[in-house]
Amino acid sequence: MEKKRILEEGLLEQYLTGELSMENQLMVEKALNEDKSLKEHFDQLEADFEKMAFEQAIEPPIGVKAALVHKLEKSPAKQVQWGPLWVAAGFALLFGVATFWMYGQWQNAERSLKSLQEQTVNLKERMDALESDYILTSSQLKDINGPHVIPLVLYGNQKSPGAKLVAYVDHNRKMVMVNSQGLPPLPASKTYQMWSDVEGEMINMGTLSPKEELIPLKYIEKAESLNITIEPAGGNDHPTVEELISNVII
Amino acid sequence: MGTDFRDIQLIERLTNGDKAALYQLYDKYSGALYGVILRMCQNEAEAQDLLQETFIKIWTNISKYDATKGRFYTWAYRIARNTTLNSLRSKNDLIQNDDLGVYDTKAVEENEPEDILLKGSLQKLEPHHQKAIALVYYQGYTHQEAHEAMGVPLGTFKSYVRQALKQLRKTYANEMIWLWFIFETMA
Numbered sequence: 001m002e003k004k005r006i007l008e009e010g011l012l013e014q015y016l017t018g019e020l021s022m023e024n025q026l027m028v029e030k031a032l033n034e035d036k037s038l039k040e041h042f043d044q045l046e047a048d049f050e051k052m053a054f055e056q057a058i059e060p061p062i063g064v065k066a067a068l069v070h071k072l073e074k075s076p077a078k079q080v081q082w083g084p085l086w087v088a089a090g091f092a093l094l095f096g097v098a099t100f101w102m103y104g105q106w107q108n109a110e111r112s113l114k115s116l117q118e119q120t121v122n123l124k125e126r127m128d129a130l131e132s133d134y135i136l137t138s139s140q141l142k143d144i145n146g147p148h149v150i151p152l153v154l155y156g157n158q159k160s161p162g163a164k165l166v167a168y169v170d171h172n173r174k175m176v177m178v179n180s181q182g183l184p185p186l187p188a189s190k191t192y193q194m195w196s197d198v199e200g201e202m203i204n205m206g207t208l209s210p211k212e213e214l215i216p217l218k219y220i221e222k223a224e225s226l227n228i229t230i231e232p233a234g235g236n237d238h239p240t241v242e243e244l245i246s247n248v249i250i
Numbered sequence: 251m252g253t254d255f256r257d258i259q260l261i262e263r264l265t266n267g268d269k270a271a272l273y274q275l276y277d278k279y280s281g282a283l284y285g286v287i288l289r290m291c292q293n294e295a296e297a298q299d300l301l302q303e304t305f306i307k308i309w310t311n312i313s314k315y316d317a318t319k320g321r322f323y324t325w326a327y328r329i330a331r332n333t334t335l336n337s338l339r340s341k342n343d344l345i346q347n348d349d350l351g352v353y354d355t356k357a358v359e360e361n362e363p364e365d366i367l368l369k370g371s372l373q374k375l376e377p378h379h380q381k382a383i384a385l386v387y388y389q390g391y392t393h394q395e396a397h398e399a400m401g402v403p404l405g406t407f408k409s410y411v412r413q414a415l416k417q418l419r420k421t422y423a424n425e426m427i428w429l430w431f432i433f434e435t436m437a
Contacts, residue, residue: 057285
């Protein structure tokens with residue numbers, strides 16, 4: 001419909017010279033964009049128009065170009081529109097700084113979170129250890145505070161006069177626990193070892209580390225006495241009688 | 251078909267502020283544009299100033315040129331035409347002319363100087379077709395002004411223009427065939 005009107009009313013010829021109203025100009029441009037055959041028609045019109053212009057050309061005097069060159073070369077270089085470029089650069093810079101700051105914040109948050117997680121894990125481990133210690137201590141306290149527990153104190157002889165050890169024996173529960181905090185320290189090559197005397201035979205109950213609050217040891221049936229000797233590190237199969245430092249009758 | 255590839259390259263350079271590109275476009279199109287401007291204002295000194303002004307406007311406004319909408323020459327022609335019409339209107343204002351149209355009071359020139367007479371294929375057109383083309387394309391008349399100047403209805407005037415352009419197209423096509431024939435014969 002528009003194409004027909006454009007062709008019949010010679011609007012393309014008027015569009016060519018730029019004499020159309022803005023409304024008609026936009027209508028023609030829209031039609032040219034949408035209608036390939038109309039565009040081809042206009043292209044041909046433009047080509048003929050240009051050909052006609054070259055045919056009708058009149059060479060201007062050489063001085064016109066010289067004057068144009070003189071005028072342009074005197075004028076400052078074509079002004080680049082810096083305004084919008086500066087605004088765009090400003091926004092880009094702002095965006096860059098904001099991004100950098102956000103990245104920094106994010107990294108800090110990551111670090112804080114990691115640190116918090118580590119602290120949480122650490123705290124949990126400590127809490128578990130404390131809980132475990134508490135359970136153990138409670139259990140041990142319960143063990144040594146039982147109604148059938150017999151506390152026995154072993155004092156050191158002339159070989160180790162300052163030594164002291166407390167043993168808790170419960171025959172009902174067949175349990176022996178000792179507090180070795182009162183034993184003097186030994187060289188690394190030596191250890192304390194505890195023995196039960198059963199009908200004249202010394203039975204190994206286990207080695208002792210000094211400074212420990214409660215050490216469970218092997219309960220030996222029908223033990224008549226408890227004995228402590230100093231043995232080579234790692235313990236001995238048979239007691240070194242010469243190194244006996246303490247004993248107590250049960 | 252649109253602006254040729256070499257022109258597109260020159261326009262791209264021009265957009266980037268390359269004055270040498272403008273001088274090359276001047277070399278190519280100044281004759282065609284000067285032909286239009288001189289025929290419109292019929293004063294050589296003024297036409298030369300207007301041609302220079304046209305190219306300065308091309309230099310400063312090249313970023314507004316859209317190659318998808320038409321050829322560079324068409325865009326430059328509109329600048330030349332409007333620059334010249336504005337100059338003629340200013341002169342009319344100075345002599346207290348109340349009329350808004352540029353040519354309303356100006357008689358269509360019958361005795362033009364030799365160098366600004368239309369030439370080439372246009373001369374082969376019938377006189378009323380030749381006149382119609384001259385008025386709208388080389389004297390800056392609008393279609394409205396031109397049909398009044400010729401004393402024919404607007405519709406008739408528009409068909410004069412269409413027929414004239416159709417005739418020109420035939421002439422150019424024939425010229426192309428002859429050129430092709432000559433080249434083929436020479437080859």
